[in-house]
Structures are given as structure tokens and as C-alpha cells.
Amino acid sequence: MRRKIFSIWAILLVLVVSLGVLGLGCPPVDGGGTIEVEATLDGSPWSGALDYTLTPDAGSPISGASVPGSHNASAGNWTCSYDGGGPPGADFIHITPDSTQELSDGETITFTLVFVTPQPVNASIQFETWTINGTPVPPGFYIVGPGTVIDAKYSEVVAGNNTGQPVKVKETLMTTYHWKGIEGEQGAAKSLHVVNAWGAVWGEPPFEKKLSQQATFNGQPVDPCTKVQCPWCEPQTLDVEIETVQKVGTNYTKNVNWIRFKPPQGLTQIMQGGLDEVVFEDDNLPFANGETFDMTAWACIEVEAGGVDTDPLDDCCAASPPISIMYWEGPFP
Numbered sequence: 001m002r003r004k005i006f007s008i009w010a011i012l013l014v015l016v017v018s019l020g021v022l023g024l025g026c027p028p029v030d031g032g033g034t035i036e037v038e039a040t041l042d043g044s045p046w047s048g049a050l051d052y053t054l055t056p057d058a059g060s061p062i063s064g065a066s067v068p069g070s071h072n073a074s075a076g077n078w079t080c081s082y083d084g085g086g087p088p089g090a091d092f093i094h095i096t097p098d099s100t101q102e103l104s105d106g107e108t109i110t111f112t113l114v115f116v117t118p119q120p121v122n123a124s125i126q127f128e129t130w131t132i133n134g135t136p137v138p139p140g141f142y143i144v145g146p147g148t149v150i151d152a153k154y155s156e157v158v159a160g161n162n163t164g165q166p167v168k169v170k171e172t173l174m175t176t177y178h179w180k181g182i183e184g185e186q187g188a189a190k191s192l193h194v195v196n197a198w199g200a201v202w203g204e205p206p207f208e209k210k211l212s213q214q215a216t217f218n219g220q221p222v223d224p225c226t227k228v229q230c231p232w233c234e235p236q237t238l239d240v241e242i243e244t245v246q247k248v249g250t251n252y253t254k255n256v257n258w259i260r261f262k263p264p265q266g267l268t269q270i271m272q273g274g275l276d277e278v279v280f281e282d283d284n285l286p287f288a289n290g291e292t293f294d295m296t297a298w299a300c301i302e303v304e305a306g307g308v309d310t311d312p313l314d315d316c317c318a319a320s321p322p323i324s325i326m327y328w329e330g331p332f333p
Contacts (some may be wrong), residue, residue: 121307139321167306198279
């Protein structure tokens with residue numbers, strides 16, 4: 001009898017061990033991954049006191065007080081924000097490769113906070129040319145049709161001896177929009193649709209990083225999918241403000257797709273070079289032949305971090321020569 005009981009217990013023990021080896025009946029473990037937080041100073045690794053926060057899409061944030069830092073975290077999107085500290089006397093520039101990254105189970109992502117020692121620099125910007133659908137045109141009068149984009153190019157540089165060092169700059173790109181209606185007729189106000197598409201402003205060569213982009217109307221921020229009113233024969237100011245990280249000594253061409261005439265429904269419009277993304281759009285369909293507006297453009301650039309501007313007097317450029325645009329669908333008489 002004892003032998004039978006012993007045999008039964010032995011069999012049960014073997015089953016328990018087997019189940020344990022196979023992992024049957026055990027709840028799955030959410031392994032998550034690892035988040036590394038690092039910092040660089042003038043391109044070299046830096047360690048020390050630095051406050052930052054890691055925030056998930058869902059769940060509790062993680063705080064850190066020094067770098068390098070390593071944290072176990074659940075899978076999902078995480079955003080790193082700089083809260084203070086870092087190398088004494090240095091400027092915080094940005095977080096690379098991105099301030100928001102996706103963490104998968106079993107993987108590691110790294111946020112690197114970039115700091116630089118400020119150096120003397122000189123930021124400047126100039127209006128370069130008007131373009132229509134990306135093609136440069138001289139100032140003057142132009143007749144355009146559906147889907148046309150009125151855009152502009154600016155040239156800019158942050159000059160200095162520390163070639164290649166990243167600097168954070170803020171730029172305000174401005175136009176005056178003078179709605180004239182149909183020539184010889186008093187017109188009603190024109191409404192413009194605020195798009196502020198991310199691809200409406202870009203640089204050649206590409207910026208180190210574009211951090212923000214905000215459309216404004218007469219100096220006031222406006223949200224995408226809203227409309228702004230432009231009274232007849234009362235010039236209004238259309239702006240776009242951006243923050244970018246650039247390299248000292250690199251000459252950039254800034255491109256802004258300012259306004260597009262929305263194509264009528266059913267019209268296939270093939271756009272290239274990001275011209276389907278604009279800051280503002282005229283969507284007052286149907287358009288009347290003879291609608292006309294004038295535009296002038298200018299811009300300002302300001303060094304926010306990474307450099308000390310030695311000549312702020314050339315941070316803004318003079319207004320451009322005007323361009324006049326008339327809408328006409330079909331053959332022009």
C-alpha cells in the first residue's frame with residue numbers, strides 16, 4: 001500500500017516538474033524593454049546631474065536626475081523631455097534621434113540630449129525668389145489656374161568659426177496678403193483655410209531637425225482647419241514660425257509653400273516636391289475668373305541656443321518685391 005502511494009506521489013512530482021519546465025499554466029510576463037538616456041557636450045559623451053522625464057502614452061512617467069541612466073519600461077511610445085541641469089554653461093539644443101520613440105518588448109531605445117558650448121555666430125536671412133509650383137519667377141503679374149501653389153525661397157546661414165556645431169534657431173517667415181477681388185469691382189472678404197502642413201516648410205539641404213511649426217495671422221497663432229478673414233483691399237499678414245536645429249557654416253535655402261488655389265472636385269492635380277502641402281489654402285469654390293491678390297515677403301531669424309549672435313542687425317531682411325496673382329480657369333481672352 002505504501003509503495004502504491006509512493007508511486008502515485010512520484011508520478012505527480014514528475015508531472016509538476018514537467019509542467020514547470022514547459023511553462024504550462026504560468027501567466028505571460030510582460031518583459032517590456034530598456035530605455036537608455038545619455039547626453040553629449042560638443043559631440044562628446046557627458047555624464048552628471050541632469051533632470052529629465054520619460055512619459056508613456058499610457059501609464060506613469062519615469063523621472064531621472066542624472067545621465068547616463070537606464071530604465072526598465074513597458075512597451076509603447078515614450079517621450080523624453082529635458083527638465084533642467086546638464087553641463088554648466090552649456091546650451092541644451094535638442095533630443096536625438098527623436099524625443100518620442102517606440103519601445104518594443106526585449107528591445108532598447110536611447111534618448112540623447114545634445115548640449116553645446118555657446119560660440120560667437122552671426123545669423124542672417126534674405127529673400128531669394130518667388131516661385132510658382134516650385135519654379136522660380138521674377139516679381140510681376142501672373143495668371144494661374146486650379147491647384148496652383150504660390151511659394152517663396154529664402155537663403156539663410158548661421159556663420160561662425162565652429163563649423164558643423166548645431167545651433168537652435170527660431171525663424172518667422174512673413175507675407176502681406178492684399179486681397180483685391182475682381183479688378184474694378186468692390187469685393188467681399190476672402191477667407192483662407194489654415195492648413196499649416198508640416199511639409200509646407202523645408203530646407204535644402206535638410207535641417208538637422210525641425211522642432212516646431214506654427215501658422216499665425218496678423219501675429220496671432222491660428223490652428224489648422226480654421227479660417228481667417230481677409231477684408232477687401234485691407235492687407236493682412238500671414239506668418240509661419242518655425243524652430244529648427246541647423247549646422248554652423250551651412251548655407252540653407254528655405255522653401256515655404258504659402259498659398260494654394262484648391263483644385264475643383266474631380267480634377268487630378270499631380271504635385272511634386274511637397275507642393276501638395278501648404279500653409280494656407282484658398283478653398284472658396286467655385287473661383288471667379290479675375291480674382292486677384294498681391295503678396296510681399298520678408299523674414300527674421302534668431303539664435304535661441306548654441307551661439308551668441310554678434311550682429312543682430314541683419315537678423316531680418318527687407319521686404320521682397322511684390323508678386324501679383326490673378327486666377328483664371330480656361331483660355332485667357
